[in-house]
Amino acid sequence: MTIVHTEGIFTHEISWCSCPGSDPIDWHLSLLRERLFPASISKPKTAFTFDVLNHFLIDALECKTSAMSFYQKLKRFTNNAFPDRVPDRYRELMRVSQLWRDLKHRKWFGFGHDTELDPGEGGLALFCPACPQPGINLPPDWKACDTVTRQYVLDGNFTTQHMKMNRPEMDVSLSDGKGYMVSEIPYQSHLQQSLDNKERSTCSNHRAINAANINKSNLRSTGIGATACAWHGCFVPHLVVDFQKGERYMNTDYSICNALRYHSENITRALVIYDVGCQWSVNFGSWVKSSSSLFLPSGLEIIPAVGKFHLAAHKLSCFPRYSLNFVKGAGHLDGEILETLWAPFNKISPTARSMTQAHRQEVYDDHMRDSNWKKLVGIVPSLLKKYKTSNKHLEDMNQAYELLNAVLDPNKVAQWELDALKAEADHGEALDIYLLRGDKAPTIHEAQLKLGKNPVSSSANLGSVAWLAEGISIEDSQ
Numbered sequence: 001m002t003i004v005h006t007e008g009i010f011t012h013e014i015s016w017c018s019c020p021g022s023d024p025i026d027w028h029l030s031l032l033r034e035r036l037f038p039a040s041i042s043k044p045k046t047a048f049t050f051d052v053l054n055h056f057l058i059d060a061l062e063c064k065t066s067a068m069s070f071y072q073k074l075k076r077f078t079n080n081a082f083p084d085r086v087p088d089r090y091r092e093l094m095r096v097s098q099l100w101r102d103l104k105h106r107k108w109f110g111f112g113h114d115t116e117l118d119p120g121e122g123g124l125a126l127f128c129p130a131c132p133q134p135g136i137n138l139p140p141d142w143k144a145c146d147t148v149t150r151q152y153v154l155d156g157n158f159t160t161q162h163m164k165m166n167r168p169e170m171d172v173s174l175s176d177g178k179g180y181m182v183s184e185i186p187y188q189s190h191l192q193q194s195l196d197n198k199e200r201s202t203c204s205n206h207r208a209i210n211a212a213n214i215n216k217s218n219l220r221s222t223g224i225g226a227t228a229c230a231w232h233g234c235f236v237p238h239l240v241v242d243f244q245k246g247e248r249y250m251n252t253d254y255s256i257c258n259a260l261r262y263h264s265e266n267i268t269r270a271l272v273i274y275d276v277g278c279q280w281s282v283n284f285g286s287w288v289k290s291s292s293s294l295f296l297p298s299g300l301e302i303i304p305a306v307g308k309f310h311l312a313a314h315k316l317s318c319f320p321r322y323s324l325n326f327v328k329g330a331g332h333l334d335g336e337i338l339e340t341l342w343a344p345f346n347k348i349s350p351t352a353r354s355m356t357q358a359h360r361q362e363v364y365d366d367h368m369r370d371s372n373w374k375k376l377v378g379i380v381p382s383l384l385k386k387y388k389t390s391n392k393h394l395e396d397m398n399q400a401y402e403l404l405n406a407v408l409d410p411n412k413v414a415q416w417e418l419d420a421l422k423a424e425a426d427h428g429e430a431l432d433i434y435l436l437r438g439d440k441a442p443t444i445h446e447a448q449l450k451l452g453k454n455p456v457s458s459s460a461n462l463g464s465v466a467w468l469a470e471g472i473s474i475e476d477s478q
Contacts, residue, residue, distance in 0.1 A: 008078035039092040064347040102174040122237030124178040126372040133263040151230040153273040155338040156247040158223035173358035179365030190293035194250035227259040233337040235368040273335035277304040307335030320434035
């Protein structure tokens with residue numbers, strides 16, 4: 001039998017139990033009792049130690065190591081001079097590691113020993129420990145607080161492409177929809193029922209909208225879209241979707257609707273940050289009402305916004321209406337945290353690109369789960385550090401505010417406060433009070449005419465104007 005361990009690949013003679021009552025059908029159980037995972041149930045010829053499987057999972061998560069690279073490493077541990085002489089068990093590693101990953105997750109989430117209990121959608125996924133979730137981390141009287149708001153950021157990644165499978169009917173899924181990626185059948189049903197609105201951006205040349213009509217015939221998926229909590233960057237379970245042509249609204253709407261329903265009972269306010277929030281928010285409500293597969297919690301107020309980095313590429317009118325600076329409770333959010341989360345996925349996408357659909361889904365689920373796990377174990381020191389920093393600078397900010405307030409007209413301050421409250425309540429055009437207004441500088445021709453029409457201008461002055469204009473013209477031509 002070939003045994004694959006952390007230190008190499010070895011071949012051993014195995015003597016199976018021949019005691020009365022023993023049955024070859026239970027040989028795989030004998031291996032499992034010895035912490036050896038068989039590559040097959042019937043007459044196993046290859047087994048992987050539990051240690052090597054755990055090593056591979058950690059290597060894949062932390063170092064983004066592919067199964068091929070990991071097995072090549074084991075072959076060189078075994079025979080560095082002639083690694084090709086080592087038995088090839090790469091395909092067995094792919095299959096067994098997929099089973100091992102699923103078994104570990106089911107055990108961690110409490111489903112390991114109960115085959116009748118199904119995890120359900122997102123049942124094998126972690127979420128943010130700090131974002132408000134009724135019945136989980138909110139006090140009983142939380143409804144009396146008007147600051148409880150779910151804050152999400154939505155974004156797409158076009159590096160995480162997936163090629164079409166030659167034989168998709170042979171694909172076997174172990175945890176479809178149980179992690180962060182959505183269940184395939186309901187999602188495809190939603191896409192078939194949705195209208196393909198080929199909308200062009202009326203704001204700026206946004207790739208997210210204009211790329212929606214791009215299609216690549218060799219790809220099953222042109223990328224993925226996800227929603228994460230805007231404060232801490234935790235992926236929300238069961239809402240990562242595949243794109244077919246680009247970042248179409250029918251894809252992103254499915255993701256954000258799932259996010260807004262996740263553990264949000266009775267929460268009436270949600271902030272949604274999206275690169276094209278100005279375009280997306282216009283028809284989002286009507287699309288949800290006309291869809292049989294999109295649902296929102298009743299009485300939910302959705303506040304659209306645009307991340308601070310992307311807002312600079314928008315029209316000037318988008319600044320007051322979609323800036324996080326003017327959203328109550330948004331704090332110092334930048335709305336770009338998903339951009340940082342995509343970086344690790346860009347390292348594994350070349351490997352995942354040619355995987356089967358089910359395997360790719362499980363690998364992405366695993367990396368998102370690991371990302372959220374790191375957030376969970378690090379949330380306390382992170383929040384404590386931010387709390388100390390904010391307390392340190394709070395007094396300085398209060399002093400600056402009082403100094404500014406002291407030199408302003410009290411009547412104007414009172415009016416500004418009323419205008420701010422009205423803008424906060426009405427949203428939309430009411431927020432235009434924050435719009436930067438400034439007169440355009442006159443053109444060179446306009447400045448010449450103005451100087452020439454000056455009644456005190458002498459002929460000498462007119463000559464000076466012409467001379468100055470000619471100098472500017474020469475500078476522009478160089």
